[in-house]
Amino acid sequence: MSLVQSIFVALRALTVNKMRAGLTMLGIIIGISAVIILVSVGQGVQSAFAQQMQSIGSNLVFVLPGGLEQSATSMRSILRSVNVSSLTYGDALALTNRALAPNLLYVAPEFVANGTAMFGSESAQTSISGVTPSYPAARGFYPEKGSFISTDDLRSRARVAVLGRKVATSLFPPTIDPIGQVIKINRVPFRVIGVMEEKGTSAYADDNDVVFVPLSTAQTRLFGGRNLEGDYTASVIYAQANDESSMDAARDQITRILRQRHGLIYSSDDNDFTVLTQNDVGEALRSLTTILTMFLGLIAAVSLLVGGIGVMNIMLVSVTERTREIGIRKAVGAKDRDILLQFLMEAVVLSLLGGLIGIAIGVLGTVGASAGMASLALHLSPGTILLASGFSTAVGLFFGIYPAVRASRLNPIDALRYE
DSSP states (O other): OOHHHHHHHHHHHHHHTHHHHHHHHHHHHHHHHHHHHHHHHHHHHHHHHHHHHHHHOSSEEEEEESOOOTTOOSHHHHHHTOSSOSEEHHHHHHHTOTTTOTTEEEEEEEEEEEEEEEETTEEEEEEEEEEOTTHHHHHTOOEEEEOOOOHHHHHHTOOEEEEOHHHHHHHSOTTSOOTTOEEEETTEEEEEEEEEOOOOOOSSOOTTSEEEEEHHHIIIIISOOBOTTSOBEESEEEEEESSGGGHHHHHHHHHHHHHHHTTOOSTTSOOSEEEEEHHHHHHHHHHHHHHHHHHHHHHHHHHHHHHHHHHHHHHHHHHHHTHHHHHHHHHTTOOHHHHHHHHHHHHHHHHHHHHHHHHHHHHHHHHHHHHHOTTSOOOOOHHHHHHHHHHHHHHHHHHHHHHHHHHHTOOHHHHHHOO
């Protein structure tokens, strides 16, 4: 009997008991659709993290103080959790020395704290960031309207503020232009000189929910963040490398300069700061999301395994029910391989039909989930669909082999006597 004939015989045998065949395929359907949806979710999370890392800026090196609270859930909450910062504005100025750090293009210290911004009867709990004029260039984040903090503002400790998009929307109605208006930050009046462009929200930070003020103003008029030597402290220092290939060299230069400034002269002295490149952070995130994708795929594979066991169970029942039919076929000349091929094709057809339905449901589910979660673009790759198709076929072959072999090895005389 040819392969095509075996497929037609298998389809005819399966249509005899449609309900049982449908219930058997249900496990395969659930497993395949779960594989596609969950793997797509994992790949979507990977892509989202990659986009978020790009939105932070390009070729960035992060200099963080020690003593961070590991329970903090975002970069800004981490920065606000720093009790006593080991970083200062003087450290940032030292890093701008091109003779000592030739691989650094821009250096921007930032001091982050919680605060309340008010305009009239409207108020917003937000992050207050004390920064320097180099911040937009280092972060690739510029005002959409108005201007940013200038060197004169920093030197004179001016009470000027640049609003993130979310804060501007919360405080000002559409009919009022924020530029030139006076708001209060922790009850201290500030004149709004700019509104930042909209930036994507990420686990790293919500750059739309922030008010930027001069670093000197934040630490003399709002929060009093100075160390014992009178230098302004910094929650983080952003340093932009000349290009991606020089990020490791930039990290080494930063480490050397800060160790010297902090009096860490012996190799046994632990750093009181942490230097991370954007690649370091991205690699850590990629590792986490890869593990997440594998975990989600494993969960889906377990359900597919259960579906495969269901296929084998039903095929064993079918062999038992059709023992007499097998005996008659062998008596009229059917060979063992014909019986083997027939029952193997039934298992494969069950798995393939279930796989096709599961793929359709998985694709529709992924498209629906992607439309429902605007912040997470799910990735439906052809590789995922091919993997699911191959897996469903493999399940049919693997779990159909034993019942098919058992059917092919039945003794025709015993089979004919079976009641």
